[in-house]
Amino acid sequence: MKTFQILSVSFSMLALIGFSSCEDDDIDGSDTLIGPGTVDTRINTIGSLSNLNAAIEAASGDIATTLNGTGPFTVFAPNDAAFETFATQVGFEANDDDGSAAAQLLSAADADLLAQILTYHVVADNIEASGFSDGQSLTTVQGGTLSVAVGDDIELLDASDLPETNPVSKVTQSNFYADNGIVHIIDKVLVPQEAIDALDFDIRPTLLDWVTGTDDLSSLAAAAVKAGLVDAISGLETTRVLAPNNQAFENLFDALGDDYNDLDDFDNSAEIELLKKILLYHILPSSDGSTALTAGPTMTLLEDNTVEVVDNAGDFEFGDVSGTNATIVTDGIDAKNGIATIVDKVLLPQAAIDFITLLSSDDLATTVVNAAALSTLEEALIATDLVGKFIDDTNTEDEDATNFTYSKNATVFAPSNAAFSNLFDALGPDYTSIASFDTEEELELLSNILLYHVVAGKITSADLEAGTLTTLSEKDIEVITVIGSDNFVIGDATNDVNANITTADVFARNGVAHIVDKVLLPQTAIDFIDSLDD
Structure with missing residues (x-):
């Protein structure tokens, strides 16, 4: 029985x-x-x-x-x-x-x-x-x-x-x-x-039970839920978890800036992915079945990342890429599937440092304003009320939003001032500047031209490959390989003169800009130019 x-x-x-x-x-x-x-x-x-x-x-x-x-x-x-x-x-x-x-x-x-x-x-x-x-x-x-x-x-x-x-x-x-x-x-x-x-019960909690049942780790427990890591943590075996206390999370929010006051502010896919990477950086898998600490670099559950275990006069500390170590608050808490150690700092992998750096960088709108070679493009964006599309003023993700944020990037092929001068020449003596576009029809045309230079998503020069890209104007531009080189040019509806990328990879918080020497023209612009000759 x-x-x-x-x-x-x-x-x-x-x-x-x-x-x-x-x-x-x-x-x-x-x-x-x-x-x-x-x-x-x-x-x-x-x-x-x-x-x-x-x-x-x-x-x-x-x-x-x-x-x-x-x-x-x-x-x-x-x-x-x-x-x-x-x-x-x-x-x-x-x-x-x-x-x-x-x-x-x-x-x-x-x-x-x-x-x-x-x-x-x-x-x-x-x-x-x-x-x-x-x-x-x-x-x-x-x-x-x-x-x-x-x-x-x-x-x-x-x-x-x-x-x-x-x-x-x-x-x-x-x-x-x-x-x-x-x-x-x-x-x-x-x-x-x-x-x-x-019954010889094993009365130890699991690592997840222990975290969720400790008041000073309520932020960590909530972060695990938000990052979708509850099942992964439940399945850990013979693991050491470095558990940041609530104050450590408060310090992290301060480091991230005014937009981050609590975990509720991690509310888009980019932020949640970052949170996941941060938490995985605190999980130290066992070495040969042992969770004992030894000084030196220790692999984390975040692939290809290490935490530096530092022996400071007999007390262990944990170093990350920030240069500031986490110290132990409570150590050696035994759980069914490993050891838990409360620490006073959220350890930061390189992805977190990159994110903090990203938050302090300019958005695409500011990048255009700060580039002397793009002053005409700035005037065009203002005239067509498109500046707001490239201002990253929110840390929320709204699939219906029309503006680009760091969680919803854009790639802009940005025509130089010289490129716009060439466009004005092609349009004739009635067009000497952006101010010449002063009718509703002309502003609509200018808006379509500008949107013809924007592609959703972040495409660096290393990511470019021959083929077509669909722009925000819903018309395609063509990425063309320059014969005999690794460079690319951009083709438009003219099918004769392509745009050269004169400056690649001008990075911004919400995307990347490539300065080009020609205003790309959709078919609507070509039809407009042709109509001027009639």
Whole structure:
């Protein structure tokens, strides 16, 4: 017969994952059940306690008879989800043949041990929800004690309470009154020390449990969720995690500038990808199964990156590309799948330094303004109200936004002043400057010409390759290989004179500009020039 004892290796009931009644939280039981009955009657009547009822029947000692006795009893009743979670954590899985994980657990459980666990949920007193106080200690019928924490919720801590764990069971529904006591529904099976000892439970939390259960790491826990790394962290094995505390994240926000006050400001794909890279930089995989620290460069889970482990007179520090080391706040916190070390600094990979540098750089609009050779292009952008398209004034990502930001880059083939002079010559004596475009039709034409020079996405000179590029005007330009060289020219609708790139890779926060010696002309511009000769 499969016994409860064989499950000790996989048991992780101290995990902070709790399941509660979503729709009925904080419902007062007195409004739900009316009429006479004992606490056992209440347990039998409440629909979400079927697993607890089955456990009472399977346990030794006729607990049901006791709960029908004089009392008074306060019963902390784990809901069905709590038993299912408990069963899953100790190694059972729901399947079509044997039913739920909880049903399999209860059929295999040692009756005496199960009785110890169940009586650990009963206090010989009648305590309403309003009668609990923060820090209160409750002696159970089993003989063990429970600690009470009162804040926004009423929480119970069982015998697995250790400095590095947070085995909280929350009261999700309170005050189911009975003739001989009261029932409060909770979202976790409570475990006494005797059960921990008898079953040789591994009471250590996982790295993820430990991070999510530590108040000073709430920013790190939230960052892991935002970066989509929860599953990856859950799957880590024999790993050391360098865990920046909340103050470390505050310092990071300060370094990033005024647009970053908390994790909510990481709200576009570029920022979330950066956050992911930063977090992976704090995970040090084991070397030959060991998480011991040794001085020197240590590979991180972020590919091809290393953290420098520095032995500073016997105290380890961690160096990144910023030149400022992180020091240890708390070390050697043992978890099921590795070691956690709280540090006072968010370590920065090169990607983070590059991002900070990017934030301090000019956007495309400013880049054009600052380039003396592009002053005519600046006038044209102003005349056509297109300046705003190239001003990076937001750190949010809006798929419908018309402007380019660092998370939505553009490539601009920027005509020089000389290129515009040549265009004016081609248009004739009536066109001597941008100011000559003074009708609605002419400004619309000028706008189409300018948009014909812009391609979505960041295309550096190294990324250029022969072929067509679709511009913002929805017309194509052609990238043409110069025969006998590695250079490219840009072809337009004229099909005769191509534009040479005179200055490549003028980088900006929200893209890149390549200065060209010709104003590229879409077919609409050619048709307009032809009409002037009529």
